[in-house]
Amino acid sequence: GAVVSQHPSRVICKSGTSVKIECRSLDFQATTMFWYRQFPKQSLMLMATSNEGSKATYEQGVEKDKFLINHASLTLSTLTVTSAHPEDSSFYICSARVEGPAAEAFFGQGTRLTVV
Amino acid sequence: AQSVTQLGSHVSVSEGALVLLRCNYSSSVPPYLFWYVQYPNQGLQLLLKYTTGATLVKGINGFEAEFKKSETSFHLTKPSAHMSDAAEYFCAVSGFTGGFKTIFGAGTRLFVKA
Numbered sequence: 447g448a449v450v451s452q453h454p455s456r457v458i459c460k461s462g463t464s465v466k467i468e469c470r471s472l473d474f475q476a477t478t479m480f481w482y483r484q485f486p487k488q489s490l491m492l493m494a495t496s497n498e499g500s501k502a503t504y505e506q507g508v509e510k511d512k513f514l515i516n517h518a519s520l521t522l523s524t525l526t527v528t529s530a531h532p533e534d535s536s537f538y539i540c541s542a543r544v545e546g547p548a549a550e551a552f553f554g555q556g557t558r559l560t561v562v
Numbered sequence: 563a564q565s566v567t568q569l570g571s572h573v574s575v576s577e578g579a580l581v582l583l584r585c586n587y588s589s590s591v592p593p594y595l596f597w598y599v600q601y602p603n604q605g606l607q608l609l610l611k612y613t614t615g616a617t618l619v620k621g622i623n624g625f626e627a628e629f630k631k632s633e634t635s636f637h638l639t640k641p642s643a644h645m646s647d648a649a650e651y652f653c654a655v656s657g658f659t660g661g662f663k664t665i666f667g668a669g670t671r672l673f674v675k676a
Contacts, residue, residue: 480663490666539605550596551664555605
């Protein structure tokens, strides 16, 4: 299947700093990528839909100024957590869809963010 | 809007026993349905998917699921559980509405007893 690479896998940052997470589709082009957040022992909550060349679409309740998404190319989307606080600590997972109405999304391995 | 309900946050079975994880969905359009497995601190791995056609779908590791439109269900089964099946399982729905974003159920933790 298609491969989605997410980097870094783990990051620890100080409160108040910003952290960038990259999501790359390695062997296919993805016009649409999705960003999810997963709290411990909970499900994946969709944060936003990232569209290549246009602004991301955020789900209700997600602060777009705090979670900046950039989808500059067909193979790369980035999520920047700005002015991170301990409550932003979580597991962040991206996914990318292969084009086609019935194609599933392929998921990155996730990024464990810890804000201290 | 689309949604998924997984019945049972925890399921425990003995090794060699039948695995049954329940999933019901809600969708105003023909759904695409998925089962994913997640091991601790890892991403998601697709077990199987239903898009169109045959309603009984076979996936990896001996898992299968049956799409029942009349019951709006997509339950996951495996005839004989292995210790390595212990993980978190997510049922998910996608579709034409909402730009094919994938919506997940709350997840079911499968425990396998020796």
